[in-house]
Amino acid sequence: MTWGGWALAAIVPGLVSILAVPWVLYKMYPPEVKETPEAAAQAAAELKSLGRLSRNESIMTGTIVGLLLLWTLGDTMLDMSATTAALIGLGVLLVVEVLTWDDVKKETQAWDTLVWFAALVMMATFLNTLGLIPWVSNQMSEATGGMNWMVAFVILTLVYYYSHYLFASNTAHISAMYAAFLATAIATGAPPLFAALVFAFISNLFATLTHYAAGPAPVLFGTGYVSLGKWWTNGVVMSWVLILIWTLIGGGWMSFLGIW
Template sequence: MGRRIALLSSAMFLTAMAANPLVQKLAADQGTHLTWTSWALAASVPGLVALLVLPALLYCVFPPTVRRTPQAPDQARAELAELGPMSRRERTLAVVFVLLLLLWSVGDQAWGLSAVASALTGVSLLLATGVLTWGDLVAEKEAWTTLVWFSVLVMMAGQLQELGVTDWFSRTITHTVSGLGWQPAFLVLTLVYFFSHYLFATNTAQVAAMYAPFLTAAVATGAPPVTAALVLGFVSSLYGGLTHYASGPAPVHFGAGYATLPEWWRTGLLAAVANIAIWMGIGGVWLKLLGHW
C-alpha cells in the first residue's frame, strides 16, 4: 500500500519524481510548457481525492494484520526527546528546503529560474553553509547513477524524434483511433499508455520511449495540448505501482516479503483502475474548470 500511495505524491508535483522533468522537457519540445505551479494546481484535486480513496480502498481489499499500535506515540516522543533540539545544520537545511519550495513554485514565473537552476541553487547553499560536503555528494552513488541514466534516456528520446520514430509511431496510433472524438480517443490512448507499463521496468524508461509519441498522437486527435501533456504526465508516475518491477523502489518493497506476487499484481491492478477513474474523471472535470479544455 505504501508504495502506491507514494506514487500519488510523485504525480502531484513536478519535482517529486525523476521522470517528471523529462515529461516537462518532452512536452516543451512540442510547444507545451508546463510549470511547477501549473502542474501542482492541476494535480491538486485528483491527488487529494486519490489520497483519501486509495488507502481506504486498499485497506478493505488487503487489510493489515496489525491494526492497532498504541505504543507508537510514546515511542515517537521518546525518539524525539533523544534527538534533542535542532542543530544549526538542521535549521539551515529547513530554511533551504522552504526556499527551494518557493523557487520551484514561483521561481520560473517571477525570476525565470528553471527547476534545474533552483535545485543547483539549493545544493550550492547547502555546500556553502557546510550542511553538506563534497564528500557527501560523491557518496550518493544512486543519485549519480540516476543522473547518468537520465542523460542517456534524454538523448535517446531526442534521437528517436530526430530519426522519425516518434512521428511514425504517433501516426500509427492516430490512425488506430481515427474516427473517434478526441475524448474517447484520448481515453484509449491513455489506457494503452498506462497498461503498456507492464512491459517496462522503470517509469523513466517508458517516458523516454513513449511519452512524446503518445502526446503527439493525442494532440493530433484534437485533445488540448496542456490537458494531454498533464494527464500523460500524471500517468507516468501512477503506473509505477502496477507490478513488482514497475519502478526502481518496487523490487525493494516487494523484497521485504509482506505481499505475495499475486497479491501485489492484484492490488496493483485495482489501484490502477481506481487511479484512472479518479485522475481522468474528477481530474478531467477539474482541468475543465481550470480552462485547459
C-alpha cells in the same frame, strides 16, 4: 505547461487520491495488526535504552546527511551523479569500518534487487532500441486517425497507462512514449495543454502497477511482506481507482479551470 499550472490542475484529484487510495487498499489488503496503542511508549522506551549515539552511529548519520545533500545538489553544483554519490558514501563507511565487506555481501535482498532490476531496465531500453515502442506508437497513431478526439484520447491514455507493464522505470517509459502519444492525441484534436497534463499525470500514476514499475518498488517488494500475486492484483485494482478519480474528478476540475 508550468510548475504552478501542473500543481493547480493536479491538486484536487491529488487530494482525493490521498484520501481514497489508502482506504481502498486498507479494505482490499487489511493489516494483520490494526491497533497499536502501546507503540509510542514502547518506541520511547527502546530509544532510551539505546543511550547516546555511538561512534559508528554518528558516522552513519553524518554519511546519510551528506548523501542526501549530494543527491539533492551534487548534480547541479558538482556535476556528480546519484550513483557516484552512493559509491562515495559506501566507500566512506567501508574505510572507517562502520561497515565491512561481509556486511555488504550479507544484504542478499539488495543484491537480488540490483541484478534483476538492472536486467529489467536494460530490457525496457532495448524495446525502444529495437523498434517495438516506435512501432506501437505508429500503430496507435494509425488506429486512432479519424476518430472523435475524446474516444481516441481514452484509447491512447489507457494504452499509455498499461504499457508500463513493459517498463521498469518511469523515465524510460516517458522518454520512449510520452512525446509520440502526446503528438498523436493532439493530432486527433485533443486540447494540447490538457493532453500534456493528462499524460504527465499518468506518467506518475502507473508507478503503482508492478513490483518493478518504479525505482522504489523493488526495494519495497524486497522486504518480503507482500507476495508477487498480491502486489500485481492490488496494482491493477488501484489503477482502476486512480483512473476513475483522475478521469471524473480530475477531468471535471480541469474543465472548471478552463484547461479543456
